[in-house]
Amino acid sequence: MVGDIILARDGHLTRQLLLEPAKFGLGKTRQSESPDATTTSVCGFCSTGCGLEIHLKEGRSVNLTPSTDWPVNLGMACPKGWEALNVLQSSDRATRPLRRGASGELEPTSWDEALHYFCQQMKGVQSRHGNDAVAFLSTGQIATEEMAFLGSLAKFGMGMQHGDGNTRQCMATAATAYKESFGFDAPPFSYADFEESDTLIFVGSNICIAHPILWERVLRNRHQPEIIAIDPRLTETAQAATSHLKIQPKSDLTLLYAVANYLIQKDWIDREFIAAHTNDFEPFAQHVQSYTIERAMELTGLSEQAIVELAEKIHRGQRVSFWWTMGVNQSHEGVRTAQAIINLALMTGNIGRPGTGANSITGQCNAMGSRLFSNTTNLLGGHSFTNEADRQKVAGILEIPIERIPTENSWAYDQIIEGIRQEKIKGLWVIATNPAHSWIHQNDLQEIFQKLDFLVVQDMYSNTETAQLADLVLPAAAWGEKEGTFINSERRYGLHKKVSPAPGEALADFQIFRAVADYWGCGEMFSKWTEPERVFETMQQLSEGQPCDISGIAGYAELDDRRGVQWPCATGETDRSVERRLFETGRFYHADEKAKFIFEDSRRPGETADDEFPFVLLTGRGAAAQWHTQTRTAKSSVLRKLYPNVLQVDLHPADAKALGIAPHELIHVESRRGIVQAHANLTAAVGRGQVFMPMHWDTVNQLTFAEFDPYSRQPSYKNAAVRLRRRQDV
Structure with missing residues (x-):
């Protein structure tokens, strides 16, 4: 039972998780006093940031409908939003910590043992290879407050230099x-x-x-x-x-x-x-x-x-x-x-x-939160790691020595992966993301992960492709089982709420970060962060004076009452319009308040179609009912009915005729990196010499070509050279 989980607080073992839930960051259910009521929560799938009315019975969610007064969706929801509660009930949920045992299998363990093991192994890597030998890969799927906690814990408490998020892949x-x-x-x-x-x-x-x-x-x-x-x-x-x-x-x-x-x-x-x-x-x-x-x-x-x-x-x-x-x-x-x-x-x-x-238009529900507060691409609140004044400001607000804040930027995602290949990084903490499926040139990544001394995966499911590679799996609560804020594409902060209990011994990411801090020995650094809203208050302080200033928001209550608030919303600001845009005065954020024209010669991609591999592979979203690596959407029987149940490759009918490929025929799609099987879908929606495959299937990224924008370090998923062959011709 969750109530039996042993956590360390101030050097003492306690069993207070259920007795004092706020102390461990469980958050509060923000709803009517009546147990049979409704409460509004922002959706946890994409960056649109829709409002959902969660219907409660005896204090627990039983159904949902789109919110009619939420300024984003105005009473509408996509298939994923309608199924947001149902995917939480999957039998595949991670419910207990899992540790890889002597048999090579993941075996249940206690939270106390898992957290001791986590700290022992990570500190062991640091003692053997240096602090920079451990890193984290985070996500755009957890609350902004959790991102800020993770980034602060990893960088300021645990001494990590490098950490990035899967928002590197999209935004x-x-x-x-x-x-x-x-x-x-x-x-x-x-x-x-x-x-x-x-x-x-x-x-x-x-x-x-x-x-x-x-x-x-x-x-x-x-x-x-x-x-x-x-x-x-x-x-x-x-x-x-x-x-x-x-x-x-x-x-x-x-x-x-x-x-x-x-x-x-x-x-x-x-x-x-x-x-x-x-x-x-x-x-x-x-x-x-x-x-x-x-x-x-x-x-x-x-x-x-x-x-x-x-x-x-x-x-x-x-x-x-x-x-x-x-x-x-x-x-x-x-x-x-x-x-x-x-x-x-x-x-x-x-x-x-x-x-x-x-x-x-942003991708994930909280990619904007990751961009501003995850402590990855920039210092908390859009500040700079390389700017001493910014470091002084952040150190003062967090009440930590400035020496704890790195003076250099982190490696980007691809550089962290390359660091593992070169055995410069030996310990990795992966939170709420599935790189063994989603990272470009998948086969290469899975080989690289074998070079790690220690891999920890923290996720709501224990059967993701990445979790199956882990030495330790920490079971996390999902959207609907915890509290915090997301920031959508139009800069709107929305509050998501705890409306259901997490299964088994799964904990909110916020709780896990608090527990790790205590077991690591830096818990006192975060003693004020007793629940997500306390972190939100710190975020407000960090944002003050920045373009993303939110110091004027009156806490979670105002976010709830106003159906979300766009940044900026500074102290003393009188504009409380529901919809606002930036740059109405023509002033931008450079020192001279002007925007810059930036340009460069166009160039060819690193891989193009040729005689051996004559087709260009495009990848992307398949259907409105699918989401990323489908760790959630595949759990819904309703959503599974709304897209093909087999991997398809779209190709032009003329190309199919030239190759002798029949409609729906199972064929091989091959690049210089891998070969997968897919059913031929003949359609003029793709051009001659091009094919398209949806990114959601676990094999597609075996084909993609690992090339990166030199400025953003974002992967180029949508350009790889492939060939098509009938199975009897292979």
């Missing part, structure tokens, strides 16, 4: 682009802009599938907008758009530069805005002169008419919004492509006004 490009262009990682938009724009341009974004509720917001637009999809595939979004530019893979940077050049030549730009609010436009204008319509036609495969019409639609639009997701971010030159989008918005004055903006 690092956007974060880097915003920082360089605006001076801070600041998505400028509000979801209201979907409804207020007269021209919406989606670049590498299948929003219909990836963010269905945001597509619903597009459908509420009463301006009869132009909807333009720029994508190699005829995705669901492209099918619904008013025009589709079926571009060749990884040629989007060339297209965007050519459009910019055309707009400049026609003088269809906002010179007043450019002069008052930006830097480096003239060098940018000179740079794009070589990106002619003819050059763009050759590389993109688009017609002159299509390229010119795109520029004309941008010019004619009064409120033009640009939107992008993984098709841009997961690229070998994603940062510069994102900045090419930002440049178009800046040069046409389409920013800071309703219905405008260069707008990155």
